Amino acid sequence: MRYGVSPDHPRIKGIITALRDVLDSGQIRYFGNVRYGQDITLADLKTHYHAVIFSTGAIRDAALTIPGIEADGSYGAADFVSWFDGHPDVPRTWPLEAAEVGVIGNGNVALDISRMLIKHADDLLPTEIPDNVYQGLKANPIQDLHLFGRRGPKYVKFTPLELRELGEVRDVDMVLDERDFAHDDAYADETLAKNKQVLVMTRVMDKWLQDQREREESGKHASRRLHMHFWSKPIEVVVEDGRVAGLKIERTAPDGDGGVIDTGEFEVIPMQALYRAIGYFGSPLDEIPFDETAGVIPNSQGRVLDLEGHQIPGVYATGWIKRGPVGLIGHTKSDAMETLECLLEDRAQWWEPEATETDAMPALLRSREVPYTTIEGWHRLDAHELGLGEAEGRTRIKVVPRDDMTRIARGE
Ligand SMILES: NC(=O)c1ccc[n+]([C@@H]2O[C@H](COP(=O)([O-])OP(=O)(O)OC[C@H]3O[C@@H](n4cnc5c(N)ncnc54)[C@H](OP(=O)(O)O)[C@@H]3O)[C@@H](O)[C@H]2O)c1
Incomplete structure (x- = not known):
């Protein structure tokens, strides 16, 4: 929404409201500014969660x-x-x-x-x-x-x-x-x-x-x-x-x-x-198979497959990295439903995480000095940008440098 939709398409950008409602529901914990393959690995995800869904798009x-x-x-x-x-x-x-x-x-x-x-x-x-x-x-x-x-x-x-x-x-x-x-x-x-x-x-x-x-x-x-x-x-x-x-x-x-x-x-x-x-075109992810011709993660209905076509337990994909870079934002909903249905059906083969305490993931990120942001931080940055816009009579003025965004989101 922030980096793919044109700024002169406010109607499409309005979908952010639906996303915000979901993020604010209290059923999701958001960690922003965390790079898979750099800040956390597949092994980390296995240690903390039952499964992972990659929805990294095609950029x-x-x-x-x-x-x-x-x-x-x-x-x-x-x-x-x-x-x-x-x-x-x-x-x-x-x-x-x-x-x-x-x-x-x-x-x-x-x-x-x-x-x-x-x-x-x-x-x-x-x-x-x-x-x-x-x-x-x-x-x-x-x-x-x-x-x-x-x-x-x-x-x-x-x-x-x-x-x-x-x-x-x-x-x-x-x-x-x-x-x-x-x-x-x-x-x-x-x-x-x-x-x-x-x-x-x-x-x-x-x-x-x-x-x-x-x-x-x-x-x-x-x-x-x-x-x-x-x-x-x-x-x-x-x-x-x-x-x-x-x-x-x-x-x-x-x-x-x-x-x-x-x-x-x-x-x-x-x-x-x-x-x-x-x-x-999609980009490969560390330790995850990648189809170099189609630019997607090989999968069947969102279940990630190895290069021999066997399912990799606990690993799923959705969106453009699953089916290629076609379709409007709304199309990703049916796509996500399909992946989620598979994930729920596969409950018996989920990973068995060792560290499920609430603070385990934040503690891991802190120990690695990853400047991650939370949903509260997301709201702080949002309010800051709306404030900048209001002062100039504009909808919003985006903060661009990563360090500034992180600093504002973390309230530093
Ligand atoms: N609603 C919105 O405002 C909005 C904004 C951006 C993107 N999107 C959606 O995002 C998806 C991706 O959009 P997209 O524009 O990247 O892709 P797209 O819709 O697949 O269009 C790609 C275009 O590139 C042409 N093309 C491909 N290879 C070519 C070549 N070698 N030489 C010359 N032309 C070539 C294709 O022609 P052929 O048809 O001949 O293959 C086609 O016209 C689409 O579903 C789009 O609707 C929506």
């Missing part, structure tokens, strides 16, 4: 292996999201120096980062963006953002609400290419056109096309533009003096079966920065 970018992707000015969406969400473990400054910027991907993360890049910083001021992020965005010289999808407008992974929102950004013209809407595509017409979400999104884009024609007649233009390029497969990053200078794409066309064929037609779109938002 890295999936790899895009095209020439030039390592050039200066080429970024992963995950790092940029961490920056604008004020994650303590990324640098405080972000190089926003490009007038023309590319974003690869047609999912909601691509929309999040496109909005954050193209919006005027003052329109983000009522949100909880940290000061360093506001200052960075204020100096952003962007004029044109190019968003690339390797398939067509009916194949996007956006959700309708988020797509519509993009068109509502102040002082930004949506620019579409009429060619992208002119393909004969039996699969899209017969299968996708019946999908309600696709229908809504098609209407949204039709309206943008119409607005574009009207703009051409009236000559009234916004100061920033967001260009959507469909049927555009990334081929190579054009690099000059070690820096991003453009993106070479190959035009694709529908294969009639939901996929694409290459057309042999190439284009280069000039840009000075490029972001890839082509999906997230």
Whole structure:
């Protein structure tokens, strides 16, 4: 909620209320600022608990292996999201120096980062963006953002609400290419056109096309533009003096079966920065098996399996580290239910902890000088940030450095 959801999505961030109710119920003991594999090990968990559920998500970018992707000015969406969400473990400054910027991907993360890049910083001021992020965005010289999808407008992974929102950004013209809407595509017409979400999104884009024609007649233009390029497969990053200078794409066309064929037609779109938002990828955890291809912990309905496919007693997974980085926050609920049902069914094979006294885990953390935080500390930091915001007439101002957050939470 704090580091994955865009600051201009307060409705989604509101889910924190439900989380807080659960944490405040008195049935859960919260230890924050504790790193598995560093501060505590699997053996520690076995000593103190009957079982463990890993719900560590997917926080890295999936790899895009095209020439030039390592050039200066080429970024992963995950790092940029961490920056604008004020994650303590990324640098405080972000190089926003490009007038023309590319974003690869047609999912909601691509929309999040496109909005954050193209919006005027003052329109983000009522949100909880940290000061360093506001200052960075204020100096952003962007004029044109190019968003690339390797398939067509009916194949996007956006959700309708988020797509519509993009068109509502102040002082930004949506620019579409009429060619992208002119393909004969039996699969899209017969299968996708019946999908309600696709229908809504098609209407949204039709309206943008119409607005574009009207703009051409009236000559009234916004100061920033967001260009959507469909049927555009990334081929190579054009690099000059070690820096991003453009993106070479190959035009694709529908294969009639939901996929694409290459057309042999190439284009280069000039840009000075490029972001890839082509999906997230999980990270391995110490002593826990990891599927390097899918980026998840191997599991059956949340029961963690070893590399031979046998269940590892007491170890469970849920969320994106269980099923991969797809789905909205709400989807993780059914996922968690499945894992919990398995955990409860397996009661006979749970671990037999030796140290179950209430103070055993805090004592262990104290003995290792781990500056852990509690739910009371979580509330202290929350109140502190709301107070900072109130003084400035804003919702909240996030505290970013880890030491400051820990100090405030621990009341030091
Ligand atoms: N509600 C919200 O505001 C919100 C915000 C952020 C994230 N989320 C959710 O979080 C989940 C993850 O989102 P996401 O955007 O990371 O992933 P996603 O929805 O899976 O979208 C990934 C996009 O990257 C494209 N792609 C993958 N590999 C590519 C390649 N090699 N070259 C070019 N394009 C490539 C995919 O195209 P193909 O379709 O052709 O594979 C797809 O358009 C989704 O369920 C999303 O809805 C929701």
